[in-house]
Amino acid sequence: xxxxxxxxxxxxxxxxxxxxxxxxxxxxxxxxxxxxxxxxxxxxxxxxxxxxxxxxxxxxxxxxxxxxxxxxxxxxxxxxxxxxxxxxxxxxxxxxxxxxxxxxxxxxxxxxxxxxxxxxxxxxxxxxxxxxxxxxxxxxxxxxxxxxxx
Numbered sequence: 001x002x003x004x005x006x007x008x009x010x011x012x013x014x015x016x017x018x019x020x021x022x023x024x025x026x027x028x029x030x031x032x033x034x035x036x037x038x039x040x041x042x043x044x045x046x047x048x049x050x051x052x053x054x055x056x057x058x059x060x061x062x063x064x065x066x067x068x069x070x071x072x073x074x075x076x077x078x079x080x081x082x083x084x085x086x087x088x089x090x091x092x093x094x095x096x097x098x099x100x101x102x103x104x105x106x107x108x109x110x111x112x113x114x115x116x117x118x119x120x121x122x123x124x125x126x127x128x129x130x131x132x133x134x135x136x137x138x139x140x141x142x143x144x145x146x147x148x149x150x
Contacts, residue, residue, distance in 0.1 A: 035117050053111045057102040
């Protein structure tokens, strides 16, 4: 990158990558709030359900690895999902320190109702699926680069 130490254009809002990401995230959250209201899920709860629908029973720590969340953040989410009858939490018989999470019948059934959510989100962007796939891949690569510098 070239040195722009005296360039005030670096300090304009429209030139901030972080603001572009932040404002896009707000717009996506608003979209998903609407799409997920029919399922009575918040976006973080939806993410947990996606992981469980894909992988089946998992420990809380494994779910956290997939989502980049710690147990302290996941536990209240899982408790709410359990109170809605979508998941079941229980101590592992192999290691009592580990809590395993599995889908209930209602959680499995909810997957059928959730199938239209990704399609509706793609449609709302007015972008071609290939372009969205490339954007997702670019954002994943950026996240990995940022996380590697921790």
